[in-house]
Amino acid sequence: MRVTIERSAFLKALNHVQSVVERRNTIPILSNVLVQAKGEAVKLTATDLDIEIIETVAAEVAQDGAVTVAAHMLYDIVRKLPDGAQLELDQGPDTGRVAIKAGRSRFALQALPPEDFPDLNAGELANRFTLKASDLKGLVEKTRFAISTEETRYYLNGIYLHEVAANKTLRAVATDGHRLARAQVPLPEGAKGMPGIIVPRKTVLELVKLIEGDDGEVEVALSASKIRFSCNGLTLTSKLIDGTFPDYERVIPRNNDKTLDVDTKLFSSAVDRVSTISFEKGRAVKLNVGDGRVVLTVNNPDSGSAEEEIAATYDAEPIDIGFNSRYLLDIASQIKSDTARFQLADAGSPTIVLDPSDDQALYVLMPMRV
Incomplete structure (x- = not known):
């Protein structure tokens, strides 16, 4: 096999395929990437036996062939080469090694037989x-x-x-x-x-x-x-x-009749601030929801307490309910609208969170005791 390939295209493809290769493998061939050269392209394949990624890159192929080399080592070599470099991969009579040349750099990597590389045959995909x-x-x-x-x-x-x-x-x-x-x-x-x-x-x-x-x-x-x-x-x-x-x-509630609307960014920022002093494991934040406002509270006996009030649209009976702050932030990060809508029932029942600008998404959050 003899191939000349542009560094940036090769690096991008290697970055994709090598990400599925585990750093530690009991089966040596699974640490390798399969490089197959044919026609005017190089095909790269990597697998962990559960996932297989294949990417094809344009190249100048002087001689068809196939080889497997250490995926992470090859990626690191290509990554450290200068921009615009042209790489030459050459496997001569010694099928146990492959030579890599780029400018004045020379490498020789150990290779394993391509016929030993596993094929994640998908079978019939109807x-x-x-x-x-x-x-x-x-x-x-x-x-x-x-x-x-x-x-x-x-x-x-x-x-x-x-x-x-x-x-x-x-x-x-x-x-x-x-x-x-x-x-x-x-x-x-x-x-x-x-x-x-x-x-x-x-x-x-x-x-x-x-x-x-x-x-x-x-x-x-x-x-x-x-x-x-x-x-x-x-x-x-x-x-x-x-x-x-x-x-x-x-688990998706059907009768949550209390609707709370808050400014998504203000709410997210407030949760983030008050949760600074929360327990690492619990991360509980209490929401005291009343007419026109939400008060967010965190109490941590080891470090103190925090409280912040933000404006809200809410006209049902007041309710105190606790949530994991991390989960609140995860959901809030998915809401693209300026407003986040909470549909509540009581302090012990699941809450629905909606994005008013996206009727195709829905989130359910279990409350915490606080």
């Missing part, structure tokens, strides 16, 4: 549809903060993506048992009849990186066990979480 990258990003961004990190309830360790036939939408839901985030977009053509799937947290994080700044379209193909996202010469294939997502509709 459901296929196309989504705007902005729509997919919206679904992910509005819900991923609520993904559970508790490994015992593994079926909550991802985003539940499913069709809602009643209103012809594609819906994303995530919950950790303390909060729930729900977002939806009109059902794309081809998604009708798709199985409900749980996309793992790591896959979600990689997907966010891949579609960042992309304003095109993403091709989605899925089965009950795997999903594939394709855009701009980049393909992300992932196994899905094998489990049953709980009936989340049961």
Whole structure:
């Protein structure tokens, strides 16, 4: 194999693929990236056996071939080369090493046989549809903060993506048992009849990186066990979480009759300020909601107390209710409107948070005792 490739394009592609490679691997080949040169392009592949990322980069290929080299080491080498550099990858008769040349720099990296590199064969992906990258990003961004990190309830360790036939939408839901985030977009053509799937947290994080700044379209193909996202010469294939997502509709309250409207930025800033002295674990902040105002209070026996009052629109009976401040800030960060709307019932019942400018998103927050 002999290839010449431009440094910035190669670096961008390596940055994408090497991110799925674990720093410590008991299987040596999984620490490597597969580099395949053919025609006028180089294809880079990396996998951790659960996720596979493939990206194709234009290159001058003098001799077709394939090699696997240490992903993070190759990325670090390319990253440290000067802008505008041209790299030459050359694997001669010694198939156990690959030479890298750029200007006056020379490297020789150990290589493993490409035929040993695992193939995350996706099999038959019967459901296929196309989504705007902005729509997919919206679904992910509005819900991923609520993904559970508790490994015992593994079926909550991802985003539940499913069709809602009643209103012809594609819906994303995530919950950790303390909060729930729900977002939806009109059902794309081809998604009708798709199985409900749980996309793992790591896959979600990689997907966010891949579609960042992309304003095109993403091709989605899925089965009950795997999903594939394709855009701009980049393909992300992932196994899905094998489990049953709980009936989340049961935790969304239907009779919250007290409506509180607050300025999103003022509220977020006030929560952030008063929570400075809260317990690291509890992070509880109490909201005393009354006519025309909300008083936010934090009491910490070890460090003191904090209180701040902000104006609000509220005309129901006064209510005292506590929330985890971190969860409040996470939800507030997703609200694009100037106003955040809370629909309350009582101090012990779940609260709904809405973005008045986005009727496709809904958040549910469990209260805390304070």
